[in-house]
Amino acid sequence: MAEAPRTCPLCRVTIDPSMGPLQEVRFSNGPGGTRIKLWARVCQFVQDRGGCINADAAQRQTPSATDFYGDAPAISFPPTQG
Numbered sequence: 001m002a003e004a005p006r007t008c009p010l011c012r013v014t015i016d017p018s019m020g021p022l023q024e025v026r027f028s029n030g031p032g033g034t035r036i037k038l039w040a041r042v043c044q045f046v047q048d049r050g051g052c053i054n055a056d057a058a059q060r061q062t063p064s065a066t067d068f069y070g071d072a073p074a075i076s077f078p079p080t081q082g
């Protein structure tokens, strides 16, 4: 049974496991992607805030160069409080 879609409170990106591992990450626009790509582009920069749903290293592999650059749109981070 697939997990329900979840939206990361830090990245504002939805992870929908029912879409499959290659498309499960739904960026605000553009094509779906992988948890690896999401982590490479967004999550690694917000880890110190805590609460990221993509923080589990067991659920991703080492990102490759194509995970850092390419077709995914830029994501603006939510403003830091305080």
Ligand SMILES: [Zn+2]
Residues within 6 Å of the ligand: 008, 010, 011, 012, 042, 043, 052, 053, 054, 055
């Ligand atoms: Zn995240």
